[in-house]
Amino acid sequence: MNSEIISELAAIGVDTETALNRFMGNINLYTKFLHKFPADDNFAKLKASIDNKDKDGAFMAAHTVKGVAANLGLDSFSKEIEKLVEIFRGVQSYPENEDIDVIYAMAEEKYNEICSVIRKYA
Amino acid sequence: MKDTLLVVDDMEINRDILENIFSDSYKIIKAENGIEAIAMLNKHKDNICAVLLDIVMPEMDGFGVLDFMHKNGIDKVIPTVLITGDTSNESKQKGYSMGVSDVIEKPFDSQIVNTRINNIVELYKHKNGLEQLVDEQTAKIKHQADKIRTTNKKLWDTLGAIVEFRNHESGMHIYRVREFTRVLLEAVAANYPEYGLTDELIDAMAFASVMHDVGKINISDTILLKPGRLTDEEFEIMKTHTTKGSEIIDAVCDTDDELYFKFGRQIARSHHERYDGRGYPDGLSGDDIPLAAQIVAIADVYDALVSRRVYKPPFTPAEAFRMITNGECGQFNPKILDSLKIARPKFEELAKKLK
Structure with missing residues (x-):
């Protein structure tokens, strides 16, 4: 069961090999955190912060999501989030940058793809 | 006994990955933010052999912890490694200038983290041992110098007295x-x-x-x-x-x-x-x-x-x-x-x- 979710994620481009290595080959620990990923509310917080034009909230949420995703090998998703982290890093006021919505939409697409796989094995 | 790693990160996944890497070799204690980390340091500083520290955290960030360690002299005996997703040169430089031993970027390779942390722990073990040795030797040398001075004084007194007796x-x-x-x-x-x-x-x-x-x-x-x-x-x-x-x-x-x-x-x-x-x-x-x-x-x-x-x-x-x-x-x-x-x-x- 655990190895099936990993091979299906690998098929949609998740770098499961590197991630598993990070967990010292511990498949159970890796899958435990994969299952926690859709339940984590930081991606929703990121959306809410963008909608409310809250630059600090957006930075913190994006930073956290990026860290978790990168650890799990969700590279295509975390690379989009990383762009948002850099947009929000150290800004004095909320940036008027139309890329934010575009990048968010791209990230959301990846997010949904990954979560739909993970939820199948919940 | 210095056998404990303090892992400070607001994300459970990061704490658990690090624990998974090091639990065979060290006791692991974990903190979710800077405030908790300082409480842990105060309580366990005699046993902690290294701090693995995230930068961006709620309540108090990693720099706050470094500041505390520096003000209390803890940074002299316990090494800190920043483990951070913040890969900007600015925060790396800030970390090094505040005395961290190493900066490891997330996501990291577990084997490399394992080796780097072990090396730093060994290095500090050696350094702390040497410093203690130097202190002991310095005290010994001072004691011997005092003894030599006392002996010299007695010798001079004796020489002077001999002449006078003649x-x-x-x-x-x-x-x-x-x-x-x-x-x-x-x-x-x-x-x-x-x-x-x-x-x-x-x-x-x-x-x-x-x-x-x-x-x-x-x-x-x-x-x-x-x-x-x-x-x-x-x-x-x-x-x-x-x-x-x-x-x-x-x-x-x-x-x-x-x-x-x-x-x-x-x-x-x-x-x-x-x-x-x-x-x-x-x-x-x-x-x-x-x-x-x-x-x-x-x-x-x-x-x-x-x-x-x-x-x-x-x-x-x-x-x-x-x-x-x-x-x-x-x-x-x-x-x-x-x-x-x-x-x-x-x-x-x-x-x-x-x-």
């Missing part, structure tokens, strides 16, 4: 001269700051005064113990006790690493010089005569006056004082004579006590 004196003269020297030096120090006398210099000079007549060991008994007046020829030989004295000290002390070597040499050679240049052996005048020798010269004369000798009864302290200050016993530095006037009550007290 002279058929009691061996007390050198101790009285030492005390008079000290009292007179303290008066000079208090009234003439231009001489720059410190407690250390006064100690060394007073201690070195026991060597003033060491050169007499080289004078034959027929001259040294002659009851009557010396002939001119005999007196010329007697005068050589000054140069011989400094030669003996040169031979015994071949370094200048102790102040009292230098002063002993000056005192032995120059304690018969006169302020007007009519003394011996070098005919030095004024402040060309080393201060230590000028002081001991007065202390020596004063003690000779107030002591009983085969050729004379003791003078009273008042008589001795008068004879020195009015120039009957040779020319002395007016500043030192002034100091003698100031120190007069102490001299008379000492003369009574040392009798």
Whole structure:
């Protein structure tokens, strides 16, 4: 069961090999955190912060999501989030940058793809 | 026992990955933010061998923790490794400038993290051990230096006393001269700051005064113990006790690493010089005569006056004082004579006590 979710994620481009290595080959620990990923509310917080034009909230949420995703090998998703982290890093006021919505939409697409796989094995 | 890693990260996944890597080799304690980390450090600092620290965290960030460790000196004994998703050079540089040992970027490779942390823990173990060793050795060396100094002092006292015993004196003269020297030096120090006398210099000079007549060991008994007046020829030989004295000290002390070597040499050679240049052996005048020798010269004369000798009864302290200050016993530095006037009550007290 655990190895099936990993091979299906690998098929949609998740770098499961590197991630598993990070967990010292511990498949159970890796899958435990994969299952926690859709339940984590930081991606929703990121959306809410963008909608409310809250630059600090957006930075913190994006930073956290990026860290978790990168650890799990969700590279295509975390690379989009990383762009948002850099947009929000150290800004004095909320940036008027139309890329934010575009990048968010791209990230959301990846997010949904990954979560739909993970939820199948919940 | 330093066997505990403190893992500080607001994300459970990061804490668990690190725990999974290190739980075989270390005890793991975890904190979710800077405030918790500081509480853990306070409680467990004797057992913590390294801190793995995230930067961006709620409540208090990683820099706050580094600041706390630095202010409390903990960073000297416990290494910190930043494990951060914030890959900007700015925060890496800030981390290094705040004393972190290493910066590891997330997401990281577990094997590399494992090796780097282990290396740093080993390095600090070694460093802390060495520092303790250096402290122990330094204390030991200081103790031995004190012992050597004490032994040297005893040796010098013994040498001085031996010479005096040859002279058929009691061996007390050198101790009285030492005390008079000290009292007179303290008066000079208090009234003439231009001489720059410190407690250390006064100690060394007073201690070195026991060597003033060491050169007499080289004078034959027929001259040294002659009851009557010396002939001119005999007196010329007697005068050589000054140069011989400094030669003996040169031979015994071949370094200048102790102040009292230098002063002993000056005192032995120059304690018969006169302020007007009519003394011996070098005919030095004024402040060309080393201060230590000028002081001991007065202390020596004063003690000779107030002591009983085969050729004379003791003078009273008042008589001795008068004879020195009015120039009957040779020319002395007016500043030192002034100091003698100031120190007069102490001299008379000492003369009574040392009798």
